[in-house]
Amino acid sequence: MQSQDTDKLGPMRHSAAHVMAEAVRQLFPDAQFGIGPTIQDGFYYDFDLPRPLTPEDLADIESSMRDIIAADYPFLREEVDKEAARELFAHQIYKLELIQELPEPRLTVYRQGSFTDLCRGPHVASTGQIGPFKLLSVAGAYWRGDENRPMLQRIYGTVFATSQELAAYLTRREEAERRDHRRLGRELDLFSLQEAAGPGLVFWHPKGARLRRLIEDFWVAEHYQRGYQLVYTPHVAKTDLWHTSGHWELYRENMFSPMDVEGQEYIIKPMNCPGHILMYQTHLHSYRELPLRWAELGTVYRYERSGVLHGLTRVRGFTQDDAHIFCRPDQLESEVVGVVELARYMMETFGFKEYEIRLSTRPEKYAGTLEVWEEATATLERALAQLALPYEIDPGEGVFYGPKIDVRIKDALGRAWQGPTIQVDFNLPLRFHVTYVGEDGKEHLVVMVHRTVLGSIERFLGCLIEHYAGAFPVWLAPVQAVVIPISDRHEDYARRLAEELRREGLRVETDLRSERMNLKVREAQLNKVPYMLIVGDKEAAAGNLSLRLRSGQDLGPQTVAQFLTRIREDIAQKAS
RNA sequence: GCCAGCGUAGCUCAGCGGCAGAGCAGCGGUUUCGUAAACCGCCGGCCGUGGGUUCGAGUCCCACCGCUGGCUCCA
Numbered sequence: 001m002q003s004q005d006t007d008k009l010g011p012m013r014h015s016a017a018h019v020m021a022e023a024v025r026q027l028f029p030d031a032q033f034g035i036g037p038t039i040q041d042g043f044y045y046d047f048d049l050p051r052p053l054t055p056e057d058l059a060d061i062e063s064s065m066r067d068i069i070a071a072d073y074p075f076l077r078e079e080v081d082k083e084a085a086r087e088l089f090a091h092q093i094y095k096l097e098l099i100q101e102l103p104e105p106r107l108t109v110y111r112q113g114s115f116t117d118l119c120r121g122p123h124v125a126s127t128g129q130i131g132p133f134k135l136l137s138v139a140g141a142y143w144r145g146d147e148n149r150p151m152l153q154r155i156y157g158t159v160f161a162t163s164q165e166l167a168a169y170l171t172r173r174e175e176a177e178r179r180d181h182r183r184l185g186r187e188l189d190l191f192s193l194q195e196a197a198g199p200g201l202v203f204w205h206p207k208g209a210r211l212r213r214l215i216e217d218f219w220v221a222e223h224y225q226r227g228y229q230l231v232y233t234p235h236v237a238k239t240d241l242w243h244t245s246g247h248w249e250l251y252r253e254n255m256f257s258p259m260d261v262e263g264q265e266y267i268i269k270p271m272n273c274p275g276h277i278l279m280y281q282t283h284l285h286s287y288r289e290l291p292l293r294w295a296e297l298g299t300v301y302r303y304e305r306s307g308v309l310h311g312l313t314r315v316r317g318f319t320q321d322d323a324h325i326f327c328r329p330d331q332l333e334s335e336v337v338g339v340v341e342l343a344r345y346m347m348e349t350f351g352f353k354e355y356e357i358r359l360s361t362r363p364e365k366y367a368g369t370l371e372v373w374e375e376a377t378a379t380l381e382r383a384l385a386q387l388a389l390p391y392e393i394d395p396g397e398g399v400f401y402g403p404k405i406d407v408r409i410k411d412a413l414g415r416a417w418q419g420p421t422i423q424v425d426f427n428l429p430l431r432f433h434v435t436y437v438g439e440d441g442k443e444h445l446v447v448m449v450h451r452t453v454l455g456s457i458e459r460f461l462g463c464l465i466e467h468y469a470g471a472f473p474v475w476l477a478p479v480q481a482v483v484i485p486i487s488d489r490h491e492d493y494a495r496r497l498a499e500e501l502r503r504e505g506l507r508v509e510t511d512l513r514s515e516r517m518n519l520k521v522r523e524a525q526l527n528k529v530p531y532m533l534i535v536g537d538k539e540a541a542a543g544n545l546s547l548r549l550r551s552g553q554d555l556g557p558q559t560v561a562q563f564l565t566r567i568r569e570d571i572a573q574k575a576s
Numbered sequence: 577g578c579c580a581g582c583g584u585a586g587c588u589c590a591g592c593g594g595c596a597g598a599g600c601a602g603c604g605g606u607u608u609c610g611u612a613a614a615c616c617g618c619c620g621g622c623c624g625u626g627g628g629u630u631c632g633a634g635u636c637c638c639a640c641c642g643c644u645g646g647c648u649c650c651a
Contacts, residue, residue, distance in 0.1 A: 052579080052580060052581095053580080054581095055581090136645095137645060137646070138581090138646085139646030140579025140647060141579080141648090142578075147578065147647075147648050151579050151647075152579090152647095153579075154579090156646080187587090193643095195641075195642055199641095199643090254650085300651085302650090302651085304649080304650075305577045305578090305649070306642090307577060307578070307579095307646090308577090308649060308650070309643095310644095314649095314651085315651090318651065319651095320651060321651095322651095418650085418651070421651080454651090455651045456651045458651085460651090484611085486609065486610055489608075490608095514607085515609095516608085516609055517609065518609085518610090519614080520611095522611095522612035524612090534611065536609095536610060538610090546610080548611055552611085552612080554611055
């Protein structure tokens with residue numbers, strides 16, 4: 001059923017793109033046309049127009065599209081040779097470029113009504129078969145994705161087979177907006193970004209800091225348990241170090257400018273690896289010591305172009321949950337397995353049940369020899385096979401210094417986020433001459449693995465906020481319970497109850513404002529506090545509490561012991 | 577960085593050449609209440625910043641800063 005729908009949806013969306021192009025040409029007869037493909041949730045078409053599009057234009061285009069659809073023009077497929085195609089699109093510079101580059105001698109064009117487009121198809125039989133649609137937004141897009149080429153105007157739209165599905169899609173977008181971490185970050189008072197400080201720099205408010213610390217504590221405990229050791233390294237280092245590492249040459253565009261300190265140049269670190277390597281080199285290492293797994297919640301600063309900054313997910317200062325594993329070649333496979341297992345455990349703990357794994361192989365520009373690349377890539381494949389994990393190969397997408405495994409996690413709305421990454425590095429051990437003394441008494445180059453499981457704390461928290469829609473499970477909730485007295489005379493009891501629970505290690509607040517209970521319940525609910533403990537005459541007399549969940553459920557009277565059992569269970573399970 | 581849009585009170589927004597507004601939040605009071613908003617009052621603004629046009633500029637123009645949606649890039 002699903003596949004039937006998607007089978008129809010593709011041609012429908014592609015056809016809608018053609019209809020949109022026709023409508024745009026009605027409005028702008030001199031428009032130059034780029035390409036108009038289908039995408040994940042709809043379609044787009046790129047145009048070169050004499051003036052910028054306005055929201056009113058979108059409405060006009062939509063109504064022309066409705067006319068074209070109502071007229072039910074058939075889509076006519078036609079095969080032409082390149083010469084004929086060039087004539088057909090004689091005034092369309094972008095189409096001519098496409099024709100020029102297509103390898104096939106014969107091309108296809110599709111006509112509907114008065115409009116003809118170069119297109120492989122397929123399309124629906126006629127414009128009338130296009131389902132309910134909506135144009136969504138206008139954006140600039142470089143021709144062929146190249147920032148040195150002209151910028152075209154792209155219109156995004158979507159089509160569904162039924163109006164119910166279209167409505168469901170639009171509702172899903174609204175839901176995503178409600179969960180937006182930037183909005184929830186403000187509403188729940190978790191973090192802020194401030195113009196006075198500069199863009200892309202995050203301020204963690206007390207509640208957000210609490211959340212962050214809880215995640216970091218969990219992260220630290222898991223790492224110690226799995227044989228990692230924690231380290232700390234400085235935030236700045238002499239520019240020379242970055243020359244040695246190769247970052248100055250290869251990563252400079254992402255680095256902040258050097259600063260002068262007593263005539264020496266220093267740079268704020270964009271990565272943690274050189275620091276770990278310097279520590280490694282403070283003494284000789286025997287093959288018996290390896291692997292060394294050094295982890296650091298390392299805060300790095302990278303220059304990002306202003307236009308790419310976005311909430312917590314793209315910032316200029318962030319903390320990587322970084323680790324570098326120094327190991328022997330024969331240890332690489334088991335180390336990779338260990339990292340993937342750790343990553344999987346952490347992701348599942350945070351409620352991410354679905355993910356996709358990609359293995360990126362050797363790019364065109366690379367460090368090291370073909371042999372090491374092949375060996376390392378094969379090792380990564382063996383590790384994934386050992387774990388029986390399905391994965392896709394991304395050819396040529398590896399970093400210049402080694403192949404990598406990327407994990408993309410899916411959140412509660414099915415959106416994909418960049419999660420754990422594991423990268424083998426052949427470059428830095430060579431550049432810094434990072435070695436160990438082997439069984440044979442000789443020096444051997446270590447194999448170095450860079451890995452993160454959360455990516456960066458900032459981005460991960462952004463993702464987590466949206467995943468949970470701000471309603472964090474009890475073990476992560478900045479405030480786990482709020483005690484709500486019904487009237488002033490229950491204040492003492494409320495205080496004592498909160499104090500008792502805090503002594504049990506729980507994060508409990510009291511709401512002693514001179515407000516009605518209804519308001520306090522409402523606000524606790526809006527703040528997504530998991531438990532509301534309501535206390536009035538009956539509770540004060542009985543020494544118990546009345547329990548309400550943020551789901552709205554009223555569980556009635558509970559003893560303190562009952563509540564403790566319940567919440568401890570939640571915390572232990574890292575559930576709800 | 578590029579294209580487009582947007583910056584008015586802490587937040588959400590109205591005002592679009594002629595006296596800066598509303599709701600919520602905050603503060604003060606009244607109310608002491610049984611599971612999602614009690615009532616009354618008060619405070620609150622270099623209308624993002626700088627320049628220009630005009631008798632007069634939140635309002636029109638220019639530049640810069642920031643944000644939003646994309647593009648490119650990315651943890």
